[in-house]
Amino acid sequence: MRSHRGRVWTSRVALTLATLCALFGLGLLFLILYDIASHGFKSLSLSLLTEDPAGPMGGGGLKGAFLGQGLLTLVATLVGAPLGILAGTYLAEYGRDKRFAKMVLNLCDLAMSLPSIVVGIFVYSILVKPMGGFNGWAGAAALAIIMIPLVTRTTESMLAMVPWTLREAALALGSPYYKVIIQIVYRKAASGILTGVLLAIARIAGETAPLMFTSFNNNYFELNMNRPVPSITVSVYQYAGSPYEAWISQAWAAALVVTGVVLFLSVLGRLAVKWRS
Amino acid sequence: MDKLARVSEVSQTEVKSEINPPLGQGLVKVTETIAKTTASEPLETPVTVEVKESPKPEKAALEAKPQPPKLLTIEKLNFYFGDHKVLKDVDLPILENSITSLIGPSGCGKTTLLRCFNRMHDLYPNNHYEGKIVMDGRNILDKGEDLIWLRSRLGMVFQKPTPFPMSVYDNIAYGLKLKKITNKPLVRELVEKSLKQANLWEEVKDRLKESALGLSGGQQQRLSIARSLAVSPAVLLFDEATSALDPISSAKIEEMMVELKKEVTMVVVTHNMQQAARISDYTALMWLGSLVEYGATTDIFTRPKMKMTEQYVAGNFG
Numbered sequence: 179m180r181s182h183r184g185r186v187w188t189s190r191v192a193l194t195l196a197t198l199c200a201l202f203g204l205g206l207l208f209l210i211l212y213d214i215a216s217h218g219f220k221s222l223s224l225s226l227l228t229e230d231p232a233g234p235m236g237g238g239g240l241k242g243a244f245l246g247q248g249l250l251t252l253v254a255t256l257v258g259a260p261l262g263i264l265a266g267t268y269l270a271e272y273g274r275d276k277r278f279a280k281m282v283l284n285l286c287d288l289a290m291s292l293p294s295i296v297v298g299i300f301v302y303s304i305l306v307k308p309m310g311g312f313n314g315w316a317g318a319a320a321l322a323i324i325m326i327p328l329v330t331r332t333t334e335s336m337l338a339m340v341p342w343t344l345r346e347a348a349l350a351l352g353s354p355y356y357k358v359i360i361q362i363v364y365r366k367a368a369s370g371i372l373t374g375v376l377l378a379i380a381r382i383a384g385e386t387a388p389l390m391f392t393s394f395n396n397n398y399f400e401l402n403m404n405r406p407v408p409s410i411t412v413s414v415y416q417y418a419g420s421p422y423e424a425w426i427s428q429a430w431a432a433a434l435v436v437t438g439v440v441l442f443l444s445v446l447g448r449l450a451v452k453w454r455s
Numbered sequence: 456m457d458k459l460a461r462v463s464e465v466s467q468t469e470v471k472s473e474i475n476p477p478l479g480q481g482l483v484k485v486t487e488t489i490a491k492t493t494a495s496e497p498l499e500t501p502v503t504v505e506v507k508e509s510p511k512p513e514k515a516a517l518e519a520k521p522q523p524p525k526l527l528t529i530e531k532l533n534f535y536f537g538d539h540k541v542l543k544d545v546d547l548p549i550l551e552n553s554i555t556s557l558i559g560p561s562g563c564g565k566t567t568l569l570r571c572f573n574r575m576h577d578l579y580p581n582n583h584y585e586g587k588i589v590m591d592g593r594n595i596l597d598k599g600e601d602l603i604w605l606r607s608r609l610g611m612v613f614q615k616p617t618p619f620p621m622s623v624y625d626n627i628a629y630g631l632k633l634k635k636i637t638n639k640p641l642v643r644e645l646v647e648k649s650l651k652q653a654n655l656w657e658e659v660k661d662r663l664k665e666s667a668l669g670l671s672g673g674q675q676q677r678l679s680i681a682r683s684l685a686v687s688p689a690v691l692l693f694d695e696a697t698s699a700l701d702p703i704s705s706a707k708i709e710e711m712m713v714e715l716k717k718e719v720t721m722v723v724v725t726h727n728m729q730q731a732a733r734i735s736d737y738t739a740l741m742w743l744g745s746l747v748e749y750g751a752t753t754d755i756f757t758r759p760k761m762k763m764t765e766q767y768v769a770g771n772f773g
């Protein structure tokens with residue numbers, strides 16, 4: 179057996195290395211945030227949110243892209259959240275101990291780690307090509323597909339946390355099962371389920387890849403879902419890659435806004451998880 | 456106060472129960488081989504049960520007392536979890552406006568029996584019943600029985616309090632809503648009435664709109680009882696409903712149960728022998744899924760017919 183001193187030193191070295199790695203990761207994160215903030219704040223102005231795009235010579239804003247992104251996220255949430263909640267309800271309430279449900283849960287975990295660009299290409303092949311062009315519906319569908327497994331998973335685990343005797347108590351009063359789920363179980367798990375939806379929104383609000391192949395982008399103010407809908411993430415991608423000074427700085431400012439919103443939603447979601455427990 | 460009188464009477468009973476009952480005339484030896492019931496409780500040797508025939512005079516004394524009518528009659532009830540037979544040929548009457556205790560060692564099937572009454576087992580697959588539980592001339596174990604209706608007739612109180620995540624008021628009104636009772640003044644009246652019956656009204660009357668989750672454990676348990684009472688059931692089933700509570704909270708519930716006998720019939724699973732002796736009129740001892748002995752509580756505790764009952768109530772096993 180090695181000496182006590184030897185083991186203490188091994189432990190110290192391991193701890194130091196682990197701490198350094200953690201600091202490295204955190205450092206990178208803060209570097210990114212700092213970079214976005216320092217560049218973004220320089221060109222951040224109200225006109226970014228309120229004006230239509232102007233030429234590469236400067237001025238104008240990305241009003242349409244902000245609204246478009248909001249619209250795509252809203253539609254995706256309106257479709258994805260209920261579907262995810264229903265799927266999670268099936269898995270937790272009706273599918274308990276069923277092999278099929280276990281399989282779906284595993285597939286869900288797999289879907290959660292699917293690269294979002296794959297989702298984008300998939301939606302392109304079923305909703306863009308057949309429809310003859312990029313459109314908002316396809317963008318919202320791609321975001322919804324990313325959202326569904328996330329919401330399903332959190333809903334399932336939140337419902338599974340509700341003690342079984344609570345359901346039995348309601349059933350023992352003569353309540354039908356569907357009423358027990360809606361009136362008792364959902365109520366008990368409500369904040370957890372909503373937190374899951376919030377985190378899923380935060381996840382899709384910053385997605386670029388699934389939108390590039392679906393809703394694409396639009397330089398004009400366009401909220402007709404049958405046409406390409408502008409979005410902030412794709413705009414950032416395009417502006418940042420352009421040779422124009424004015425567009426590049428607008429891309430920084432827009433990136434700052436998106437990062438801020440996503441960060442806010444994530445922190446809110448995580449705080450909600452903390453308040454619950 | 457007659458509650459005090461009752462308690463002292465019971466404590467005398469307990470003292471008496473430690474004295475051996477007079478020996479019966481004939482000792483009948485019954486050898487029963489009981490198959491292994493669970494993997495966790497293997498039973499290797501055949502069990503010998505000594506059955507004593509009770510002395511005749513006491514039987515006569517029992518018959519002299521008028522017995523309340525039977526509300527429920529269990530006839531040859533067998534129950535299976537899958538292939539695992541957990542209840543074996545149980546025959547047991549439940550008499551109206553009285554408290555019947557089910558006692559017996561852990562795993563003997565008390566909870567399983569209790570959950571047959573309101574068909575809770577139907578919530579899970581692969582369980583099945585054989586035999587009958589007769590209520591109002593009907594077998595409530597029939598396939599066609601309306602379980603929603605049945606469960607509103609037989610309320611159940613669980614070991615852990617089960618407040619719904621809503622206000623105190625809404626907790627009680629929940630069952631009423633299920634029964635389509637929505638007339639506001641009537642609901643209010645019934646909420647107040649059931650909270651009073653459960654001895655909770657005084658403590659919560661000023662916080663009816665507050666979340667029920669903020670009540671203490673004992674209050675939550677009385678809330679669960681009030682909630683069941685609101686739908687005016689014929690029977691209340693208690694599954695170790697006081698075992699998770701402190702002595703003061705459980706005393707409050709016991710006191711309330713004795714009061715409640717006027718309105719509902721109660722079946723109480725308890726592992727607390729003193730509690731069974733204090734509150735119940737009839738007691739049934741179960742062992743390995745079979746009913747060992749059923750009788751008036753004083754008889755079970757002071758002059759049981761079976762050797763096993765005598766040993767069990769004296770705390771010699773279980």
Ligand SMILES: Nc1ncnc2c1ncn2[C@@H]1O[C@H](COP(=O)(O)OP(=O)(O)O)[C@@H](O)[C@H]1O
Pocket residue numbers: 492493536539541559560561562563564565566567568
């Ligand atoms: N859901 C179940 N599935 C299979 N066996 C069970 C189940 N619940 C209880 N049992 C078995 O049934 C027997 C009686 O259990 P139970 O009625 O809970 O006993 P008690 O309430 O008297 O302690 C035990 O052997 C237990 O292992």
Ligand SMILES: [Mg+2]
Pocket residue numbers: 565566567724
């Ligand atoms: Mg039990």
